Amino acid sequence: MDDQHTTVAQLRQAVAGFIHQRRWQQFHDPKNLAMSIAIEAAELMEHFQWLRSDQLAAATRSPRALRQIRDELADVMCFLLSFANTLEIDLSSAVRHKLVKNARKYPARKYRGRFQ
Amino acid sequence: MDDQHTTVAQLRQAVAGFIHQRRWQQFHDPKNLAMSIAIEAAELMEHFQWLRSDQLAAATRSPRALRQIRDELADVMCFLLSFANTLEIDLSSAVRHKLVKNARKYPARKYRGRFQ
Amino acid sequence: MDDQHTTVAQLRQAVAGFIHQRRWQQFHDPKNLAMSIAIEAAELMEHFQWLRSDQLAAATRSPRALRQIRDELADVMCFLLSFANTLEIDLSSAVRHKLVKNARKYPARKYRGRFQ
Amino acid sequence: MDDQHTTVAQLRQAVAGFIHQRRWQQFHDPKNLAMSIAIEAAELMEHFQWLRSDQLAAATRSPRALRQIRDELADVMCFLLSFANTLEIDLSSAVRHKLVKNARKYPARKYRGRFQ
Numbered sequence: 001m002d003d004q005h006t007t008v009a010q011l012r013q014a015v016a017g018f019i020h021q022r023r024w025q026q027f028h029d030p031k032n033l034a035m036s037i038a039i040e041a042a043e044l045m046e047h048f049q050w051l052r053s054d055q056l057a058a059a060t061r062s063p064r065a066l067r068q069i070r071d072e073l074a075d076v077m078c079f080l081l082s083f084a085n086t087l088e089i090d091l092s093s094a095v096r097h098k099l100v101k102n103a104r105k106y107p108a109r110k111y112r113g114r115f116q
Numbered sequence: 117m118d119d120q121h122t123t124v125a126q127l128r129q130a131v132a133g134f135i136h137q138r139r140w141q142q143f144h145d146p147k148n149l150a151m152s153i154a155i156e157a158a159e160l161m162e163h164f165q166w167l168r169s170d171q172l173a174a175a176t177r178s179p180r181a182l183r184q185i186r187d188e189l190a191d192v193m194c195f196l197l198s199f200a201n202t203l204e205i206d207l208s209s210a211v212r213h214k215l216v217k218n219a220r221k222y223p224a225r226k227y228r229g230r231f232q
Numbered sequence: 233m234d235d236q237h238t239t240v241a242q243l244r245q246a247v248a249g250f251i252h253q254r255r256w257q258q259f260h261d262p263k264n265l266a267m268s269i270a271i272e273a274a275e276l277m278e279h280f281q282w283l284r285s286d287q288l289a290a291a292t293r294s295p296r297a298l299r300q301i302r303d304e305l306a307d308v309m310c311f312l313l314s315f316a317n318t319l320e321i322d323l324s325s326a327v328r329h330k331l332v333k334n335a336r337k338y339p340a341r342k343y344r345g346r347f348q
Numbered sequence: 349m350d351d352q353h354t355t356v357a358q359l360r361q362a363v364a365g366f367i368h369q370r371r372w373q374q375f376h377d378p379k380n381l382a383m384s385i386a387i388e389a390a391e392l393m394e395h396f397q398w399l400r401s402d403q404l405a406a407a408t409r410s411p412r413a414l415r416q417i418r419d420e421l422a423d424v425m426c427f428l429l430s431f432a433n434t435l436e437i438d439l440s441s442a443v444r445h446k447l448v449k450n451a452r453k454y455p456a457r458k459y460r461g462r463f464q
Contacts, residue, residue, distance in 0.1 A: 003124035006208035021224040027282045031164035041154035042274030048147035050259045053400040074214035092122035098190035108137040143398045158390030166375045168285040235356035238440035253456040263396035270389035280379035306446035324354035330422035340369040
């Protein structure tokens with residue numbers, strides 16, 4: 001079951017089930033989950049901490065490095081899904097809504113190839 | 117189109133389209149994206165920075181606060197999806213694989229109601 | 233040599249010496265150091281990740297926990313000092329200048345006991 | 349009063365005074381302060397978010413950019429000093445102790461010019 005055949009709701013349910021089986025909802029309040037997302041994001045950053053821009057392609061080529069990076073990304077994603085579960089936020093609408101907002105803020109013509 | 121009817125691949129494509137229209141792929145290397153996830157996670161944390169655990173329920177009840185929190189969560193999600201796009205990581209498999217790994221590390225019986 | 237008898241410049245020199253002996257200045261650019269401060273800050277957060285506000289006092293009472301927390305705080309501080317060294321920022325003036333700015337933004341009378 | 353003539357204790361007192369005048373000690377528990385350090389570290393990162401390694405020197409040359417970066421660094425430092433105040437951690441001993449520990453972990457000869 002890959003991204004092509006998995007709905008966001010299915011991923012949310014997988015995480016919700018894991019939390020429920022351990023009775024961890026009591027710890028998963030929005031403050032702790034925002035912290036947890038930040039903590040896992042930092043562990044993801046660690047993989048690139050001392051690399052120059054021109055070293056990134058080589059560093060992400062090894063299957064072993066990629067596996068570790070994938071696991072860290074999954075950790076961020078799990079807490080993000082749990083956060084969405086806790087506050088009952090629909091992620092798909094949230095992302096689409098934010099892209100519309102950002103498209104107004106950064107019109108494609110003006111920002112082509114420039115980030116500011 | 118909500119989480120129930122949106123595949124992870126569809127969300128990835130929405131973000132990829134946004135980036136492509138602005139020719140921003142050049143900036144979206146794994147190091148910059150890991151930083152960006154962490155930066156947006158910090159903006160999410162800001163909403164809870166000074167709140168005690170017992171104040172969280174009230175603070176997340178107002179529609180205005182919820183809208184801002186939803187927007188910050190969307191920002192984290194957009195960069196996370198772009199990271200997955202850049203390194204071609206299948207998020208659904210990554211999350212499922214990590215949950216299996218975590219289930220071994222934290223057996224439900226032993227960790228019921230305890231996080232350590 | 234404790235905080236009472238150590239100047240900020242002495243701490244900066246201790247860190248600069250450590251970096252110089254390893255020829256690590258090449259890695260200590262402002263981007264990598266800002267990331268490193270954030271990474272170590274996340275490791276500091278980890279100690280409090282799942283604790284409720286009312287559990288913090290007990291959790292920071294054990295000498296073993298305190299030693300670990302002190303080490304994480306030192307890691308943040310070392311990268312912060314190295315950042316100041318790299319961009320030749322005087323930390324004492326920077327802090328005093330920011331406190332004056334914040335005192336204007338948060339007048340003591342108006343913000344007594346309130347953070348917003 | 350610059351880094352050459354300021355003790356760490358003097359900086360700590362400046363921050364403690366600011367907090368005390370506003371009766372903000374109640375908010376400055378270790379969890380909130382660790383979050384705050386991470387939040388300010390993220391704001392510092394933002395200045396370098398989309399820059400390649402070879403663009404950093406130019407980007408940190410303008411006095412206006414440097415002033416903003418100095419203010420963000422001061423924010424990280426203020427919360428770090430408040431954290432040290434709250435848990436009564438001596439920063440100078442903590443840094444020296446950690447440098448000794450790191451010197452054992454990364455012997456200068458072996459790690460000259462290499463970070464791993």
